[in-house]
Amino acid sequence: MFDVNRIRKNFPILEEKIYGKPLVYLDNGATTQRPLRVVEKMTEYYLRYNSNVHRGVHYLSNKCTDANEQARETVREFIHAESTDEVIFTRGTTESINLVAYTFGEAFIREGDEIIVTEMEHHANIVPWQMLCERKKAVLKVVPFNDKGELDMEVFRGFLNERVKLVGVAYVSNVLGTVNPVKEMIDAAHAIGAYALVDGAQAIQHIPVDVQVLDCDFFAFSGHKVYGPTGVGILYGKRNLLEQMPPWQGGGEMIKEVRFEKTTYNELPFKFEAGTPDFIGVVGLGEALEYVKSIGLQEIAEYEHGLMDYAMKQIREIPSIILYGDAVNKSSVISFGIEGVHPFDLGTLLDKMGVAIRTGQLCAEPVMQHYGVPGMARASIAMYNTREEIDIFCEGLRKIEKIFKL
Numbered sequence: 001m002f003d004v005n006r007i008r009k010n011f012p013i014l015e016e017k018i019y020g021k022p023l024v025y026l027d028n029g030a031t032t033q034r035p036l037r038v039v040e041k042m043t044e045y046y047l048r049y050n051s052n053v054h055r056g057v058h059y060l061s062n063k064c065t066d067a068n069e070q071a072r073e074t075v076r077e078f079i080h081a082e083s084t085d086e087v088i089f090t091r092g093t094t095e096s097i098n099l100v101a102y103t104f105g106e107a108f109i110r111e112g113d114e115i116i117v118t119e120m121e122h123h124a125n126i127v128p129w130q131m132l133c134e135r136k137k138a139v140l141k142v143v144p145f146n147d148k149g150e151l152d153m154e155v156f157r158g159f160l161n162e163r164v165k166l167v168g169v170a171y172v173s174n175v176l177g178t179v180n181p182v183k184e185m186i187d188a189a190h191a192i193g194a195y196a197l198v199d200g201a202q203a204i205q206h207i208p209v210d211v212q213v214l215d216c217d218f219f220a221f222s223g224h225k226v227y228g229p230t231g232v233g234i235l236y237g238k239r240n241l242l243e244q245m246p247p248w249q250g251g252g253e254m255i256k257e258v259r260f261e262k263t264t265y266n267e268l269p270f271k272f273e274a275g276t277p278d279f280i281g282v283v284g285l286g287e288a289l290e291y292v293k294s295i296g297l298q299e300i301a302e303y304e305h306g307l308m309d310y311a312m313k314q315i316r317e318i319p320s321i322i323l324y325g326d327a328v329n330k331s332s333v334i335s336f337g338i339e340g341v342h343p344f345d346l347g348t349l350l351d352k353m354g355v356a357i358r359t360g361q362l363c364a365e366p367v368m369q370h371y372g373v374p375g376m377a378r379a380s381i382a383m384y385n386t387r388e389e390i391d392i393f394c395e396g397l398r399k400i401e402k403i404f405k406l
């Protein structure tokens with residue numbers, strides 16, 4: 001049984017007081033909190049086993065190496081990849097997408113080719129493709145969304161032709177909360193011989209992911225958005241593609257033999273892991289995923305779904321609220337404004353009530369342009385949030401309405 005009070009006990013930060021008020025943390029889309037066991041596991045490794053991985057013959061190095069490879073297996077199982085060779089440790093979603101844009105781009109993109117993204121992408125799933133298009137004289141196509149925050153699938157289908165080489169799409173939008181029809185888009189990409197990358201940064205903590213069922217060619221996510229540490233993330237890629245892609249960064253670990261005449265490269269996944277990784281962060285990520293698994297993503301998803309319904313119902317009743325993103329299939333993120341109030345003021349006033357939300361352009365300037373606003377306020381939930389916290393948040397919004405005499 002999902003027991004939110006028991007889960008909250010695993011997150012000491014949730015007992016903090018902000019200006020004497022209980023913390024209501026609703027900035028989970030930016031980063032989630034870490035449970036005690038993740039911090040303890042990392043502390044244990046720093047204090048007892050710290051040693052560089054994959055290099056040493058000694059006990060500590062082997063201990064850390066084993067823990068890292070065990071974490072890779074935990075990730076493999078979590079996303080149901082076929083092999084750990086397909087699980088590459090990176091610094092986060094941003095680095096994972098850049099890696100693909102660079103190396104897949106090197107091997108597969110030619111002048112005149114097309115890459116499709118959507119209007120609701122995070123900058124991390126726009127700019128690397130723009131840079132690639134500039135390098136290769138390729139063309140970026142953008143699938144628009146309607147005011148409810150749903151992709152225009154007609155336009156998407158109209159874009160599909162033999163010049164398209166890759167479709168890049170967020171599973172869940174970090175601004176609109178829309179759960180995109182990624183499976184449909186992946187299948188459509190494959191039908192014309194293109195590949196598909198899923199930005200899973202806002203999905204991995206809310207939706208059970210099976211990369212083999214999705215059949216995506218690449219899947220990217222960050223540890224810190226799934227109750228793990230910062231500085232570590234994952235790129236999943238299908239083996240046959242990863243094998244055809246050249247390495248990205250050169251250095252230690254990614255090589256087989258180094259000669260001045262010619263260097264040969266390591267096997268997967270190490271070919272893409274140059275230099276010393278954040279090996280204790282990797283252990284922390286494995287622990288975070290074990291923790292999530294112990295609660296169950298299906299249970300988490302159901303709980304969060306109920307919480308979202310509860311929040312959306314209340315927030316809709318606030319007269320001056322403007323909601324951005326009202327897709328039928330919506331998860332975890334509520335972006336909004338209040339008529340006549342700058343989002344920065346909204347965030348600052350809520351902060352004084354102990355409520356942490358995000359404001360600004362949310363790393364998605366095209367979404368701001370779509371609605372013609374300079375910024376938004378965003379509340380984003382995690383498995384440890386409660387109905388009482390939603391009440392405090394909505395009560396805060398009603399107080400702000402009164403302050404501004406709306």
Ligand code: PMP
Pocket residue numbers: 029030091092093094095122124125170172173174199201202222363
């Ligand atoms: N994509 C999406 C949808 C995101 O929400 C984020 C983080 N806000 C990113 C990519 C980038 O993640 P990171 O900064 O951890 O690399």
